[in-house]
Amino acid sequence: MPDRRPPQDPATPSASSSSETVRAHYAGLAGPLVAATGVVLDLHGRVLVLATSYKDGLELPGGTVEDTETPEEGLARELKEELDLSVPVGRLLAVDSCPPGALGRSLVVHVHLVGPLDPARIAGISFPDGEITEAHWLAPEEAAERLPDRIAPRLRAAVAALRSGSLAHLADGVPQPGSPAGLDPAVRAALEHAGGYDEAGHRAARPKAVTAANVLFTDRAGAVLLVQPGYGEPGRWLLPGGGVDSDLGETPRAAAAREVREEIGLDLEPGRLLAVNWSHRPGFPARIRFLYDGGVLDPDTLARIRLQPSELLRWRTAPRDELRGLVKPLLRRQIKNCLKAKARGAGPLELHEGRPLGPKPPKPPKAPKGHTTSL
Template sequence: MPDRPSPLVAATGVVLDTRGRVLVLTTPGRTEPELPGGSVHGTETPEEGLARALREGLNLALPAGRLLAVDSRPPATAGTPGRSVIVHVHLVGPVPPQEAAAVSFPVGEATEARWLPPEAACALLPARVAPRLRAALAALHTGSFAHLVDGVPQPGSPAGLDPARRVALEHSGTLDPASHRASRPKAVTAASVLFTGSDGRILLVQPAYGRSDRWNLPGGGIDSDLGEIPRAAARREVLEELGLDLAPGRLLAVNWSHKPGRPARIRFLYDGGVLDAPALARIRLDRAELLQWRTVTPVELPGLVKPALRRQITACLTARATGAGPLELHAGRP
């Protein structure tokens, strides 16, 4: 059998700035805009090849981040001896403003770099690339991965598959059990605890990550992959964050929240009871997670926590006072 050409391996970067804009390049001599990246050379991995392309082509010394998608593109014409292409699509960034402004090109190359909102980038890119970017962004926002062939999400792809097409595939019975599980919508789960002081003030904590101007209830993600249940997660998080080993009280509410294109978020809210002055004095913060703690009155909540969390806290205070619940909440509303 004669040797067949091996696939060409390429690596592409979805390079984002801190405003969520996508870097799109337009190079003289090429008819269409493109995303940063290029072919993988020699014994390079796709990650190494992308980092080299960013360094040499854009003066960006950034590593290739999370793998968002793999796109297999057959030869342009079926049955011809051309090469197929396998493209690894990685997240790069978010790029800080100073580095984004410092993007430059080799001497003599008049490439233009534009930072565009995602939809504008998809509208500008050619038809063979735009679906790849859309699927990669879907994978980014859902914390998942897209399996593509010629830019088209495949049955069972965890991300990028159009919901209507997923439903049609499920109803047709053509998805195998593994593909069915992979393509089903996912949810992120967390457990929080409502503590108050003897004076009725609410215990809040200030995170050391993300937006530190937003305060939270003690708590965090449920390690469901390890078999952890919500109540156990609530106790573990309070111990890790505050140094207090306290069994949570009754479940006050379950909150469901959702934004288009993102996984649903489910929060279990438990009654932590009243912490007197000696108990509050025993708090020892995990400085890797929290900057500080404080107690506040309900009227102080609007300036400290997001509106949806404020509504959850208010509903839980009512449930605790009246003995109602557990409450079923959507974005904090009954």
């Protein structure tokens, strides 16, 4: 087999050179500049933008990575130096590779999420080194409109990546065809229909969906079993269930059984599928929910419920007419349609935002005169 290795550059140290010589060689190479930028959010989803003493226009927090720092370390240092802000640097949202500009060096920018910051941390922000003169909290689109043209595309792509749970791949601020986030959906569709994708780019750019599985239990009076999580918006109630671990090969039915076992301590096999609900909000992944019939729980079974303490606060059963004050409209519509399907023996239903699609389910047959029907 021919030797495909490139010829050795006489100026490049060999493996037998001393470690100090090798380190000095690579430390002196004229590589691209690396910078780290933070999309710093407050609890309302607003973005922190800064005015500086050394240039016109607004900036995002961050700066050039120094010496042997990683981008995360460089951003953490810049936040401390510029804003006296000591917070963890969150996940990578975007990478922007820029050609040489006025400084004659190419630039690679890593954009990371920081926060959301609570009011106490925001109140502690100051400008100790004097480089920052003002700080503003702006809605993401307003921030993008006010930032310079070289920075605004990074913010827009980073916000898209945050909302979609993905990553944006940019070249000089332009989302690339295979970028999982940041690419205009119409552009993605046009490229796809024109055959402009290879297999890897097509798979990366296709829109993604999040899948969950829940179980509808009732007691003997027909009240619905609800659980209150200790995370997210306070005071909300949900059906037992959760996300499908599809990356582990889990099916929705297996996920429903696992979540019931983990959350409320009942080892019960889900019954028949009552409905599949599709929900979508622009800019976010679609959400698909499989809803299974858990059957009727008798008092002894309800008494065996044991909540997962790290996740759930309380459980209760709620009559149908009390759901409005407990459950958000989207889930409430799903529950009510599943109760109808359960009573009629219909389904599985196809729901969009909790509302039935397709042919209407058949109504239960009327009982002959003189007879009564119980459900």
